[in-house]
Amino acid sequence: MISEFIENARGLGFIGTGFSRPQRLPDFDKFFSWIASGKNADMTWLERNIELRKDPAGLLPGCRTIISLAFPYPSPKIFTADNFSVSRYCRPDMEDYHTRLKELCKGLTGIIKHYFPGSRSRICVDSAPILERSFAHMAGIGFIGKNNMLILPGYGSYLYLAEILTTAEITFKPVDPIESECGECNLCLDACPASALEGPFSLDASRCLSYLTIELKEPITVDNRIEMGNCFFGCDRCQEVCPHNSEKSAGETILPSTNEFLSMDEDEFIMRFGTSAFARPGLDKIQSNIRTVRDQVRRQPLFPGQMRPEVL
Ligand code: SF4
Ligand code: SF4
Structure with a gap:
């Protein structure tokens, strides 16, 4: 099932797929200290649902598996007619990436349903309080750079993240999280x-x-x-x-x-x-x-x- 899932995800354009269990991650303490120090400015929604960020199992009752998915930004960078630019993740000529990625993930939940009839899944694209980069790191997709971005070795960090939480207890081989490759770079x-x-x-x-x-x-x-x-x-x-x-x-x-x-x-x-x-x-x-x-x-x-x- 895993190889079929990954193959299909790749066919849809995802460049990284990884599996983990819902759990309290070591990064949670760092996140909590960051919030406590007020460095989240007035993004107060980050302060809500701390318990869910601690353990995302509560986001889907009975959650057994978290699937992390990475999707590349459209390329190239875009400009206005007078040479001003916007961030690379933003493609105003396309539907918002939340909608696009959710649609792609819907196709993948069909595979889970096929192998685990009766299972329930929830798709998250920036829509739920989950430490998405940390779960992607835990799932072996990439490492978190000093700039706080998830970096896929051989690709980089121009990517969106999505998660599928599912009650299906998918069997997967645990992987070691990828060590940071930042080294002395600053x-x-x-x-x-x-x-x-x-x-x-x-x-x-x-x-x-x-x-x-x-x-x-x-x-x-x-x-x-x-x-x-x-x-x-x-x-x-x-x-x-x-x-x-x-x-x-x-x-x-x-x-x-x-x-x-x-x-x-x-x-x-x-x-x-x-x-x-x-x-x-x-x-x-x-x-x-x-x-x-x-x-x-x-x-x-x-x-x-x-x-x-x-x-x-
Ligand atoms: S942290 Fe990164 S995105 Fe934010 S201002 Fe600095 S360079 Fe720009
Ligand atoms: S330290 Fe260097 S390698 Fe690491 S995220 Fe920053 S620029 Fe990239």
Whole structure:
């Protein structure tokens, strides 16, 4: 059954599949200390359901097996018509990845049902309080880098994670979690423009641009106006410098210009991006981010001979 499951997952595009049992993971204590230190900023949902994060068996009564799945980001990175970018995980021209991955996982639960009639399964794509990177690590899919991302050896960290929790007691050969391959490397820590990576595996979310541009409801203020580069949604710098990520393509221009975003009304935004990852922060926040990033670019000193972008 395992090989059929993995083969099917691979056929659907998943690049990593691993199995584990519901349990309290060693990483839980680190997570708990992180929450206790307030480094989760105002993402208070991370503080809720701590018992479930401690042991996800409660997410599905009778849960016997957790299947961790990794799916690659679409490639390449995308840009607006005037050369501003968004985080790599975000593809506003596609349905939100939560929906896409759930649909793919539904096909895989059919295999479980076939071999374990009467079993029940629950699909989680960022939708349940589970330490998903830690379970993927435990299941032997990859290791957690100093940038806190799950890294698949030979592939890197440009991936989404999904879990299938099931009451089926699937037999699998336990694997040793993959040891960190970061070694002496500190490129991600050095590259973070916000000093949000305070040390290896240690993130102050309140300074992280991914939080500031997506989760923070208010506009980015002068106080936390950290150098955003040309990215107005999320931030990938701690991944882009990682030697495990080899994708260096030039990118693709499929987004409207920032001027178009700024003149867009709510109806148009919903029609064009309402089911995409842009829906989470919403139009007001995206417009506010764009104003901030454009303002930063306008203030940047020019190199001799460099032209300021016309759009500004
Ligand atoms: S996403 Fe950006 S701001 Fe956040 S930790 Fe990584 S490099 Fe720093
Ligand atoms: S950049 Fe270096 S230290 Fe950071 S996650 Fe990648 S390998 Fe590890």
